[in-house]
Amino acid sequence: MSFKITGLGGCKEVGRSSFLLDVGEKILLDRGVKLTPQKIEYPAKIKTNLDAVIISHAHLDHSGELPHLFVKSRPVCYMTPPTLDLAEMLWHDSLKIAGIEGFDAKFSKTEIRRTRRFTFPLGYRTKIDITEKVSLEFFDAGHIVGSAITKLVFDDTTLVYTGDFKVVETRLLHKADIKLGSVDYVIIESTYGDSDHPDRHQVEKEFVDACLEVVENGGNAVVPAFAVGRSHEIIDVLVEYKVPYPIYLDGMAQKAANITLKYPKYLKNVKTLKKALRKAQWIKNERERKKALQEPSIIVTTAGMCEGGPVLYYIKRIYNDEKSAIFLTGYQVEGTQGRRLLDEGVINIDGKDYRPKSTVRKFDFSAHPGQSEMLKALKRWSPEEIFLVHGEPEKIEAFRKKIEETLGIKAMPLEYGRTVKVDGK
Ligand SMILES: [Zn+2]
Structure with a gap:
């Protein structure tokens, strides 16, 4: 028919x-x-x-x-x-x-x-x-x-x-x-x-190495990640590799994590995820955001394509710092801020263009x-x-x-x- x-x-x-x-x-x-x-x-x-x-x-x-x-x-x-x-x-x-x-x-x-x-x-x-x-x-x-x-x-x-x-x-x-x-x-x-994507384990390793380099130099690694899935995966990677620096989780990823944990049957291993999420420090307010930036740290935050959310708060504060970095972790749709940041090295926040001196790099966690x-x-x-x-x-x-x-x-x-x-x- x-x-x-x-x-x-x-x-x-x-x-x-x-x-x-x-x-x-x-x-x-x-x-x-x-x-x-x-x-x-x-x-x-x-x-x-x-x-x-x-x-x-x-x-x-x-x-x-x-x-x-x-x-x-x-x-x-x-x-x-x-x-x-x-x-x-x-x-x-x-x-x-x-x-x-x-x-x-x-x-x-x-x-x-x-x-x-x-x-x-x-x-x-x-x-x-x-x-x-x-x-x-x-x-x-x-x-x-x-x-x-x-x-x-x-x-x-x-x-x-x-x-x-x-x-x-x-x-x-x-x-x-x-x-x-x-x-x-x-x-x-x-x-x-x-x-094709590069080997996942290789990507994880390169990502962890890049994060370590930033924090060991005294910088902050800001990691824009999608609220659903990606941010949790990134935390899981950092914990698994035993990164000995503070790891923060900010934005809607927190709520998404709580929903995700309600559905263990839909996950490969709920225990590992729970453990990883517990090791991260969940940022609740501006005071904690400030604190996260006062020490070398890795901050996983939404939005994944830098279209809004706390990630903009962090980028505004680290963009001039050569020791810090913005590590993108997902697909950047044409026309989004994340794509512009990646392709042109510029991001517009509240009507103002910022050209980060900090490192900008994308990792293929597709x-x-x-x-x-x-x-x-x-x-x-x-x-x-x-x-x-x-x-x-x-x-x-x-x-x-x-x-x-x-x-x-x-x-x-x-x-x-x-x-x-x-x-x-
Ligand atoms: Zn999708």
Whole structure:
């Protein structure tokens, strides 16, 4: 039977992921936003009633606009329990930021409550019928706690949406569960479609060495890290390598840590994480921030792309200090402050440009798969056709070519605002 997929966002870009699957019934896959310094970009409007909404994981570029749907409609949503809790934390934070910066968040606390009420929390490897025709099963995606690969079966067709995933295991999470059975169509992320990541242990070691060099010279290493996942992983690395200097944790990562620890089943080893988090000093107020900067220290803090949060407080205070450093630890989306800092060596805080004299360096702690990891998964699934999303245009094109060359499977990028009709089996 034939079906249609429409790209509403996250097409040839990273951010505002949202795709509409039309099998007669309408299923929405993700509803994210794209945060840039100038504005929030939203996915294209949905002009139809939805039969179900599926959220792959909590990151705002996949979940950020979901509550807005509840201003006018009441679709039933599916996501894992940690995704719901973490997304809720991020939605409240979005409201707070909107309040401070004076823009319209497009939803209120009422819509957040409503979203929770209309969400059916679903764990991994439990198959359920979500509409007359469509069944859903989540698999561990290995990207952040609660992240899911979505498998949909309708008629005789299986469609997989990877969301963001990670095929090799990381410090806190199991590798993605890619044993999905037979797969006909795949919508796959392409963030690193053109390259492979360096060995994780090597990255950890280089990161620890770089941190040690900074603190041994009397500086502060400020480590911007995503609230969900990355900041905890970084703390875990520093503790594991027994770094003998104060390690601080600041920002929303603290709340995210408390939520994460509520879900031991979704983690590889909750004990190690707990132990690591206990060793870090949790910063609660400005006085403690000052104190953290008065001694050589490593400060892990949000936001990971320097778009806000306590990290800006620290950067403003260390940027002139050659002994100190800013160590980025995650993907820096085009147009964000973190990307500018990395590419141009400049960051704008409260309308003023700062050119750090402190070292700026990025470490590849990616929670996304490299090209070979993705090819491995695709080879296993061996679908009839592949749709590429969630990547910058050059990366998508490189990935498309590679897939066709090595696997001989037709691959095409989804385009913003366009619908592809798939003839199916
Ligand atoms: Zn993500």
